[in-house]
Amino acid sequence: MQVDVQFYNSSGFMTTYALKVNARVDDPLGVAGTLLLSPVTYAWASSDEDYVKETSEVINKVRNTITLDKTDPNVAAAVAELRETSNAWVAKYRREKALLGRASFRDMYSALNAVSGHYISFGPTAPIPAKRKQRILEEMDTAEKALLRGR
Numbered sequence: 001m002q003v004d005v006q007f008y009n010s011s012g013f014m015t016t017y018a019l020k021v022n023a024r025v026d027d028p029l030g031v032a033g034t035l036l037l038s039p040v041t042y043a044w045a046s047s048d049e050d051y052v053k054e055t056s057e058v059i060n061k062v063r064n065t066i067t068l069d070k071t072d073p074n075v076a077a078a079v080a081e082l083r084e085t086s087n088a089w090v091a092k093y094r095r096e097k098a099l100l101g102r103a104s105f106r107d108m109y110s111a112l113n114a115v116s117g118h119y120i121s122f123g124p125t126a127p128i129p130a131k132r133k134q135r136i137l138e139e140m141d142t143a144e145k146a147l148l149r150g151r
Helices: 044-066 075-093 103-122 130-148
Strands: 002-008 014-023 033-040
Touching: 044 075, 044 103, 044 130, 075 103, 103 130
Parallel strands: none
Antiparallel strands: 002 014, 014 033
């Protein structure tokens, strides 16, 4: 019989163990036996690869959108696309407990919140003030560095 048991460490990463029970027929208790704990590897790599890839794409989209000139005729469409992309990113990854402690997730979430809040409050064609833009770009840089380090 095999049972999968999952543990989260202090960093929020999940480790799964397969609990195998070998019961002997002549055992008076019927269930007692040898317990073997062996790590089971699941497809975390592909999900982590997806996170890195999608987060990098969102970083690039944010940078491109907030640096557009306010007279550019594509600003409103770019902002609408960015809002759609950022909402999808947040909806997908905020439920992943393993990602919540990552520096890249924290910085991305903060930057996306600032960008979305600005465009919701002031409209899609309103330029982001210089100080806010600088903070957002710094958070993007920090998130990108953390992402490259696997954090």
